[in-house]
Amino acid sequence: xSEMPDSTHFKENAHAALxxxxxxxxxxxxxxxxxxxxAAAAARLPEFEALRDSARDIKDHALAHLDLxxxxxxxxxxxxxxxxxxxxxxxEGVDIVLKLCQERGAKAVTKGKSMIAEEMGLNAALxxxxxxxxxxxxxxxxxxxxxxxxxxxxxPAVHLSKEQVEADFRRVHRDLPDxxxxxxxxxxxxxxxxxxxxxxxSADIGVTGANFLIAETGTSIIVTNEGNGDLTQIxxxxxxxxxxxxxxxxxxxxxxxxxxxxxxxxxxxxxxxYTTLSTGPRRPGDPDGPEEYHVVLIDNGRSAMLxxxxxxxxxxxxxxxxxxxxxxxxAIGGHAYGSVYPxxxxxxxxxxxxxxxxxxxxxxASTFCGRCEAVCPVRIPLPNMMRxxxxxxxxxxxxxxxxxxxxxxxxxxxxxxxxxxLSTDLAMRALHLIGxxxxxxxxxxxxxxxxRYRDLPAPQGATFQSQWRARSGAVN
Amino acid sequence: xxxAAEPAKRAPIRVGLFxxxxxxxxxxxxxxxxxxxxxDAGCRVFVxxxxxxxxxAYNSGDRAAAKDxxxxxxxxxxxxxYVVAPSGSCAGMLARHYPELFAGEPEVARKxxxxxxxxxxxxxxxxxxxxxxxxxxxxxxxxxxxxxxxGLRELGVASQPRKLLGTVEGLHLVELTGADICCxxxxxFAVKYGEISDAIVAQKTANILASxxxxxxxxxxxxxMNMAGKLxxxxxxxxxxxxxxxxxxxxxxxxxxxxxxxxxxxxARP
Numbered sequence: 001x002s003e004m005p006d007s008t009h010f011k012e013n014a015h016a017a018l019x020x021x022x023x024x025x026x027x028x029x030x031x032x033x034x035x036x037x038x039a040a041a042a043a044r045l046p047e048f049e050a051l052r053d054s055a056r057d058i059k060d061h062a063l064a065h066l067d068l069x070x071x072x073x074x075x076x077x078x079x080x081x082x083x084x085x086x087x088x089x090x091x092e093g094v095d096i097v098l099k100l101c102q103e104r105g106a107k108a109v110t111k112g113k114s115m116i117a118e119e120m121g122l123n124a125a126l127x128x129x130x131x132x133x134x135x136x137x138x139x140x141x142x143x144x145x146x147x148x149x150x151x152x153x154x155x156p157a158v159h160l161s162k163e164q165v166e167a168d169f170r171r172v173h174r175d176l177p178d179x180x181x182x183x184x185x186x187x188x189x190x191x192x193x194x195x196x197x198x199x200x201x202s203a204d205i206g207v208t209g210a211n212f213l214i215a216e217t218g219t220s221i222i223v224t225n226e227g228n229g230d231l232t233q234i235x236x237x238x239x240x241x242x243x244x245x246x247x248x249x250x251x252x253x254x255x256x257x258x259x260x261x262x263x264x265x266x267x268x269x270x271x272x273x274y275t276t277l278s279t280g281p282r283r284p285g286d287p288d289g290p291e292e293y294h295v296v297l298i299d300n301g302r303s304a305m306l307x308x309x310x311x312x313x314x315x316x317x318x319x320x321x322x323x324x325x326x327x328x329x330x331a332i333g334g335h336a337y338g339s340v341y342p343x344x345x346x347x348x349x350x351x352x353x354x355x356x357x358x359x360x361x362x363x364x365a366s367t368f369c370g371r372c373e374a375v376c377p378v379r380i381p382l383p384n385m386m387r388x389x390x391x392x393x394x395x396x397x398x399x400x401x402x403x404x405x406x407x408x409x410x411x412x413x414x415x416x417x418x419x420x421x422l423s424t425d426l427a428m429r430a431l432h433l434i435g436x437x438x439x440x441x442x443x444x445x446x447x448x449x450x451x452r453y454r455d456l457p458a459p460q461g462a463t464f465q466s467q468w469r470a471r472s473g474a475v476n
Numbered sequence: 477x478x479x480a481a482e483p484a485k486r487a488p489i490r491v492g493l494f495x496x497x498x499x500x501x502x503x504x505x506x507x508x509x510x511x512x513x514x515x516d517a518g519c520r521v522f523v524x525x526x527x528x529x530x531x532x533a534y535n536s537g538d539r540a541a542a543k544d545x546x547x548x549x550x551x552x553x554x555x556x557x558y559v560v561a562p563s564g565s566c567a568g569m570l571a572r573h574y575p576e577l578f579a580g581e582p583e584v585a586r587k588x589x590x591x592x593x594x595x596x597x598x599x600x601x602x603x604x605x606x607x608x609x610x611x612x613x614x615x616x617x618x619x620x621x622x623x624x625x626x627g628l629r630e631l632g633v634a635s636q637p638r639k640l641l642g643t644v645e646g647l648h649l650v651e652l653t654g655a656d657i658c659c660x661x662x663x664x665f666a667v668k669y670g671e672i673s674d675a676i677v678a679q680k681t682a683n684i685l686a687s688x689x690x691x692x693x694x695x696x697x698x699x700x701m702n703m704a705g706k707l708x709x710x711x712x713x714x715x716x717x718x719x720x721x722x723x724x725x726x727x728x729x730x731x732x733x734x735x736x737x738x739x740x741x742x743x744a745r746p
Contacts, residue, residue, distance in 0.1 A: 022639065417525045
C-alpha cells in the first residue's frame with residue numbers, strides 16, 4: 001500500500017489520473033451506470049424523498065443519544081453471548097484484532113468488505129504478524145491481488161477494466177489451465193468463487209464490517225451482492241465485527257428504513273442481494289455459525305466530531321452516491337484523492353481523521369456544484385462542511401499563499417466601492433482596447449491559470465456601473 | 477412582498493439590481509438586458525453602488541472578508557423592495573449564504589434574513605414573483621441551455637428560463653444532455669485545479685457540440701465564460717450568451733468572447 005497515492009500530492013495524482021486511459025474508460029461506468037440507476041430507483045419509489053428525511057432524522061437521533069444506544073447495544077451483544085471491545089484509535093482496533101487472532105493461533109483470516117478495516121490498515125498489520133488476510137468481496141479480492149486500495153467505497157475495483165482483471169487472474173491463478181475463457185465478467189466471478197471456496201472453509205477467523213448495529217437487539221447488519229459476507233461470518237469458528245461508533249441505530253425498524261435508501265442510493269437496487277443479520281455466536285441447536293462473536297467498536301476521531309461543525313458527517317451510511325455524482329470524482333477517480341475515503345464524503349471525513357494539514361487539498365477540490373448534497377440519502381450538507389474545512393485552513397494560514405494574497409487583494413477593493421468602481425472601470429476599458437479585435441485573450445500575464453486551458457473573453461469596455469452612472473447622471 | 481400579486485397596478489416595485497462583479501466588469505450588456513426585462517415587467521430599477529457578493533472570499537475560507545462585504549451589500553440595498561441578480565450563484569450567496577454567515581449574531585442575522593428573503597435570481601424572479609408569462613423577443617434558430625449549479629440546486633431555477641425561452645419567437649430549445657452537471661467552473665476552482673476543471677468542461681463542450689445547437693445559453697456569466705472559453709479554445713464557433721440577453725431581445729453585442737466584427741443578432745453555425 002505504500003506506493004498508493006497520498007492526499008498531499010492531490011494535484012500530481014489528478015494529473016496522472018487524467019492521463020490514464022484505462023482509468024478514464026472505467027470512469028464512464030460511474031458517470032453513466034450508477035447515476036442513471038440511482039435516478040431510476042428514486043423515481044420508482046414515491047416516498048423516496050420522505051424516506052431521506054426519515055433516514056436523516058433516525059441518524060440524528062441516534063447520534064444525539066449515542067452514549068445510551070452504545071450501552072444498550074453492548075448489553076444486548078453480551079446477553080447474546082458476544083464480546084464488545086472499544087478502541088479509541090485505529091491502532092488500538094488493530095491491536096485488539098491481532099490479539100484475538102494470535103490468542104487463537106489463527107493463520108488465515110477471511111474478510112468481508114470493510115472500509116473501517118481500510119481505515120485501520122488491518123491487512124498490512126495482519127500480514128506483518130504472519131497472518132494471511134483473504135479478501136472475499138470480488139472487488140476487494142481483485143485489488144488485493146494488485147496491491148491496491150479501494151478507489152470507491154462500495155465498488156473498490158471500479159477503476160479497472162475486465163481485461164485488467166483477467167490479466168491479474170492469469171498472473172495469480174497459475175494452477176488453472178492457460179486456455180480457459182475469462183472474457184466475460186461472470187466467468188471472472190466464477191473463477192474467483194472457485195478460488196475462494198477453499199479459503200472460506202479453511203479460514204480460522206472471519207472479519208466483517210457492519211452497515212448498521214442495532215441497539216435494541218445487539219445485531220450487526222451487512223449488505224452484500226455476492227454472499228461472501230455470509231460465508232465469511234458463518235464458516236470460521238470466530239466472527240469479528242469491525243464498526244465505527246456511528247453505525248449504531250436504535251431499532252430494527254430504523255435499520256429497515258435506512259436499508260430502503262441505502263441500496264437505491266448506492267447501486268439503484270431496491271435492496272442489496274444479501275442483507276445479513278448476525279446476533280451473537282451460534283446458540284445451542286443452531287445448525288451453523290461461529291463459536292465466538294466479537295465486536296470491535298472503533299472511535300478513531302468520531303467522538304471528537306460530535307457536537308461540532310462536522311457532526312452531520314456522522315450520518316453517512318457509506319452508499320457512495322456523493323462520489324458517483326461528483327464531477328471531480330468522475331474526472332479523476334478515487335485513488336487520486338490519496339485517502340481511504342474519496343469523493344465529497346472523503347473530502348469532509350478525511351481531514352477529521354488525518355488532520356487538515358495533510359488532507360487539506362480534498363475539501364478544496366470541489367466546484368461546490370451541490371450534486372452530492374442533492375443525492376445524499378441522509379442529506380449531509382457536504383459543500384457547507386467542505387467550506388468549514390476551508391475556513392479552518394484559512395484561520396490557521398494553511399491555504400496556499402498565492403490564494404490568500406489573491407483573495408486579500410480582491411477583498412481590499414471589494415470592501416471599497418468607490419475605489420473599486422473607478423479602478424475596475426479603467427482596467428476594463430484598457431483590457432477592452434487590447435482584446436476587442438479578437439474578442440478574447442489566448443493568454444494574459446495575470447490569468448495564466450485560466451488561459452492555460454481556455455480563452456478569456458475580453459471585457460466589453462466601460463463597466464456596467466460606470467455606464468449606468470453616466471446614463472442616469474449619477475443620481476443613485 | 478404583498479405587491480407581487482399585481483405588480484403593474486400599484487406603485488412600481490423598487491428593484492435593486494445586484495449586477496454581479498463579472499457582469500459589471502466583463503459583460504455589462506447582460507446588466508442592461510436585466511434592466512430591460514425588469515422595467516418591461518413594471519419595476520423601477522435602482523443600481524446602488526456595489527462590488528461583489530463576497531462569494532470568492534466565502535468559498536476560500538475567508539469568512540471575515542465575506543462578512544464585511546455582506547454587511548456592505550445588505551446596507552446598500554436597504555431601500556429596495558427586492559434585490560435581483562442575473563446569476564444563480566450570486567443570488568444563492570445573497571439568499572442562502574448571507575444568513576449562514578451571521579447565524580451566531582442575532583442583530584445582523586435579522587437583517588441578513590430579511591435581505592435574503594427579498595433576494596432573487598433574475599429569471600425566476602420574473603416568472604415566480606412578477607408572474608411574467610412571456611417576453612417580447614425574437615431569436616432565430618436552435619439554442620441549448622445549461623443549468624448552472626447554484627441556481628438549479630440552491631434556488632430551484634430550472635423551469636422558469638425554459639418557460640420564457642419558449643415564448644421567444646423563432647427560438648427552438650434543444651435540451652442539452654447532462655444539462656444539470658457542473659461545467660467545472662466553480663469560481664476559484666477553475667484556476668486552483670485548472671487541469672481537473674478543464675477535464676470537466678471538456679465533457680460539457682462535447683455535449684454542447686452533440687446537441688447541434690449553434691447557440692448555448694445559461695444564467696451565470698462565470699459558467700458561460702468557462703464554457704465559451706473552452707469552446708473557443710477547441711475552435712468551435714458556437715455562440716455563447718447569457719439567457720437574459722436573448723429574453724430581452726438584446727443580442728446585438730458580439731457573443732461572449734466573439735470579435736467585434738461578428739456582432740449580429742444570431743448565432744453562427746457550429
